[in-house]
Amino acid sequence: MLLYRRLLLARLCEERIRREYAKDEMKTPVHLGIGQEAIPVGVCHALPPGTRSFGTYRNHALYLALTGDTDGFFGELYGKITGPGKGKAGSMHMCSPEKGLMATSAVVATTIPVAVGAALANQYQGNGHLVVSFFGDGAVEEGVFWESLNFACLRGLRILFVCEDNGLAIHTAAAARQGFRSILEAVRPFGCHTAEAEGAHLLSVIESTRLLLSRMSEDPKPAFLHCAYFRFLEHVGPQEDFQVGYRRRPTPEEFERLDPLLRFEKTLQETGCSVEDLSRTRQQVEKQIDQSVRSAREAPFAPPAELYTDLLI
């Protein structure tokens, strides 16, 4: 139920954003991850303590999986001083170093080498900690991804690369962007550990992450996890965009297979959870979100003097 709660938290927070966004109070571009949630929730569930993570602008589920902090989350989205970045970060730069989410970035692939640097620091300090770098399939087309993978493999760093592959870079399909057959095939010659998981299948993500972590402890090399998933909404913003024509709407059967929440609910019911158990959890999560949204809307903005703080020490 802990896992269900985390999955639900990510989904319901984003559904709330979709409902609230039209009020124009959250003035920050949101890259919603409906369909993606099982990847960060699953990977983070398998991580040992002390792990540091780095992510992208599609980071809501990752932030919530690592922190559970809906007050800070909505505070940041509403641009209030109660957000983790005091309103200087917004949706695209959610972070919580104290909970291990070190940085997220709006420039594709930009946190990948930074994650590698954190892994180098762990090796330097000999602390045995792990680093995880989350990025999308578009990042694989950036030179810095290959530079980073090369250096991590060269130095045998303890880093897990997680490719959250939705097959789209904004609106452009992988087939129009990638001159290679598969990301995993392209990565394999570097000699790191590799695995694949079904991005909509929470237990598959957890299992593959654990498999890679156990291989890493036997043979200390970086690992690469590839998770395909379906992005239900537009690249940025709260709407669906099937009507614009660059991709088709999935059939209801496909929807069921692509939706990580529906799939996990089904699994839970098969293992004995009742509908009431699930709806009770849903109500608790909704209540938490209600309170967080209310307090975020009521919270103050940073005073003007905050403009010049946090730049240099």
Place this chain on the structure above:
Amino acid sequence: MSSTKTYRQALALALEKEMEADSSVFVFGLDVPDHKKIFGSTAGLLEKFGPKRCFGTPLSEEAMTGVALGAAISGLRPVHVHIRVDFMLLGMNQIVNMISSLRYMTGGKLKVPLVIRAVIGRGWGQSAQHSKSLHGVFAHFPGLKVVLPTTPQDAYSLLRSSIRDENPVIFIEHRWLYDVEGPVDEGQKIPLGPPAILREGKDLTVLCTSWMAIEAMKAAEVLAKRGVQLEVVNVRTIAPLQEEELIASVMKTGRCIVADYDWVFCGFSAELAARVSHACLGRLKEPVERLGFAHVPCPTTRPLENAFYPSAVEIIRTAERMLGLRESDLGTESFYSYEHKFKGPF
């Protein structure tokens, strides 16, 4: 303890001292540990501290810049070295989108104590891609400190201060300065910020950066023979800029030449000229003059390269104009020529 050192020795000593003092300091970059040791400025580090703390990298400037950032936010103090500042442009995404902004974007939760050292090339055909300075470009971005030492003492003390600073510091070293000798007091601390008054004078202030301080000192020596006293003020930390001494100097002399080691258009010289003009409006006897690179990419061949760079001669001629003096005969003067120090090939 004070002794005479070259600029390159001063840099290597500063690194050694900081690595001795703090095990979280490490030095890395392309060619850093090889036999040439970045023109001698990393000499002895590999031997003393081993490959864990002094290492070379793949040719991956952006990733290595990101690696420096990742290490810095994880409790280490990286010093990333580029043998040419031009190569830093490949890491610009990390410098501008991440390093300068990360502390701010995290509401002050992270600190980024890292140093990026970069050498400016000049002479013997360095051409368009081995000769930029770029300090004004880096200073343009909030969140970066930018330092350009001229003397061996400044190289030593400011590098130590940069490594100890809790913020990202871009540290730019002119290749010709590497051979300059001067006294270095190992105990002297110089904070990032204040300029250095290299020579006092009453007639005209020359605000100068990097190698232009050497040219300005030569100009001051030549003009002193005609009874003209230049005040030479070396702006060694350009960001954050500490302007009080600069303005005080121009208030005293009433005349100012900004001699910047960079292109003039949209350059750091414009920033200085604007600030001085604003602060000293009623006191200025002449408009502030600016000297810098010709507005073209740096040419390769020597005669064109000579025309590209500003020199002591231009400072002298500009000062003479501003003071209403006839041009002096410079025929007997000897000006700097790099061939006295190295002959190439590079």
